[in-house]
Amino acid sequence: MPEEGRTPHISSSAQNTRLRTRDRLVVCIAIGLVALSAFWALREPPSSRLTAGDAAFPTLTPETIPLVTGDEPIVDIFTRSGCPVCHLIPGIPGANGQVGPPLWLGTTGRGRLSDPTYHGNATTVHEYIVESVLEPQQFIVHGYPEHTMPAWYGSKLSALALEKIASYLEHQEEENLAPEK
Ligand code: HEC
Structure with a gap:
């Protein structure tokens, strides 16, 4: 019983870590995209x-x-x-x-x-x-x-x-x- 209770606990925390890594990756990509579009928008001065x-x-x-x-x-x-x-x-x-x-x-x-x-x-x-x-x-x-x-x-x-x-x-x-x- 404790064996059974432990295994899912370990595997779910491992899954959490994997999820967090994936979240971080998604956030990084999102920041990258925002930065890229900001750079694109500011490339030309507005007056031109x-x-x-x-x-x-x-x-x-x-x-x-x-x-x-x-x-x-x-x-x-x-x-x-x-x-x-x-x-x-x-x-x-x-x-x-x-x-x-x-x-x-x-x-x-x-x-x-x-x-x-x-x-x-x-x-x-x-x-x-x-x-x-x-x-x-x-x-x-x-x-x-x-x-x-x-x-x-x-x-x-x-x-x-x-x-x-x-x-x-x-x-x-x-x-x-x-x-x-
Ligand atoms: C946002 C655009 C715009 C700006 C800025 C502008 N005009 Fe005009 N102007 C027009 C348009 C459109 C017409 C033609 C329609 C009309 O008669 O109102 C016109 C017509 C004229 C006419 C009559 C021309 C003719 O052939 O009979 C004169 C003179 C004139 N503008 C002078 C100026 C001067 C001087 C300035 C700056 C101090 C100026 N305009 C700024 C759009 C503009």
Whole structure:
């Protein structure tokens, strides 16, 4: 009887040890997999995942855009505001966005003002650009999505920054396109 009671006891504790070893192995594999997937996810910096075709732009909010005073070089005025994410802008490195229209308003501006569906208040291309940034809902460029151009730039761009943006864009022509694109 004690013999019988002992044998199962020993064998079950041996089984426990084996189970524990197996558990430990499973845990190790699980940790390994988690570490591997974390490594995979962090491999690319998040900023490089923000591509032009991506319509979500979770990082482009009033909180993530700094105040732009207008004292910055023109390239910084555009890049800090995040315009290159959505727009192609001649002469601005990396500004190859495809979400909105190319910002060569020297070529396209007049056509916007004479468009029969334009009912905004601008009378010059310069005014049209300022209006497009401050009140994008005034006119939606045909073939592009509405409610996509941020409507909060008025709280982020100084009057000087807006002036510089408009003065720059109204002189951009389609043929000024950088050869790389
Ligand atoms: C999240 C994407 C997005 C960002 C960021 C963005 N825009 Fe736009 N923008 C659009 C879209 C889409 C349109 C076209 C639809 C419309 O008219 O609202 C547009 C339209 C415009 C137009 C009118 C263009 C035309 O051909 O008539 C101007 C000017 C403009 N944006 C300037 C800017 C400037 C300057 C900035 C940065 C300060 C900026 N946008 C940032 C998406 C964006």
